[in-house]
Amino acid sequence: MKEKLHTIPVNEAFDKVSECPVCNMRKELEEKAIDFTMGPSYMxxxxxGETSRLGFCKSHMELLYKNQNRLGLALILKSHMDRVIKDVEKQSASSTKIAAPSLFKKQGSSLGVVSYMEKLNSSCYICEMINRTFERYIATVFYLYRHEEEFRQKFKACQGFCNDHYALLYKVAPKHLSGSQLKSFTDDLNLLYIENMKRVRDDLEWFINKFDYRYANEPWKNSKDALPRAITKTNSII
Structure with missing residues (x-):
């Protein structure tokens, strides 16, 4: 198989034994983004400028803090807070007096501060880094499915997908495939999702049974790690 720009990480994700290869791709991008942000690049x-403007979401702030580069994070947050203070001072200075809302009139332009904070609280430098490359990875999945028989077989042999990425692949498939290839892909995708959800569900059921004294002497089968695998399937956490 001829490896192109993004085919290597996509193939590697599907080569791993996992409940969702797409989660693997995104997790790798997240780890690289954290390392990049807390490496020499923060200087x-x-x-x-971008970290000051965008800030970070809660989950990525926690990962940045766990990175242990406390000085680097402090410098990043100092610049971010300087930017936010300056922007809010500017927004609040230009606001008009806050008027009580009515049924027929919107609140005054002081809502510019609220709009700014809502936009700030929904932005994240790490998320933007991940999403830019993740979209290309997803496009590569379809490129490989369309052109490479070896990848189609690899796709069919994977252990399915989490809820989120099953829906994502289903949603964007018509943008990349058509006709018989689109039908083949959605048939494969549906079969993989349903069969593997049932497999993990059954493992989880046996895991529950093992807490019943009646099953104390029965083997664990494949259920010992059923709970974290079920969490991957339902919530995309790996």
């Missing part, structure tokens, strides 16, 4: 003006 670069263009990176600092």
């Amino acid at each position: 670069e003006d263009d990176v600092r």
Whole structure:
């Protein structure tokens, strides 16, 4: 199989034994984004400008803190807080007096502050880094499915997908495939999802049974790690 720009990480994700290869791809991107952000790059003006403007979501802030580069994170947050203070001072200075809302009139322009904070609280430098490459990875999945028989067989042999990424692949498939290839892909996708959800569900059921004294002497089968695998299937956590 001829490896192109993004085919290597996509193939590697599908080569791993996992309840969702797409989760593997996203997790790898997340780890690289955290390492990049907390590496020497945080001293670069263009990176600092973006982290100051966008900030970070809660989950990625927790991962940044766990990175142990406390000085680097402190410098990043200092610049971010400087930017937020400056922006809010500017927004609040230009706001008009807050008027009580009515049925027929929207609240005054002071809502510019609220709009700014809502936009800030929904932005994340790490998320944006991940999403830019993740979209290309998803496009590569369809490129490989369309052109490479070896990958089609690899796709069919995987252990299915989490709820989120099953829906994503189903949603974007018509943008990349058509006709018989689209039908073949959605048939494969549906079969993989349903059969593997049932497999993990059954493992989880046996895991539950093992807490019943009547099953104390029965083998665990494949259920010992059923709970974390079920969490991957339902919530995309690996």
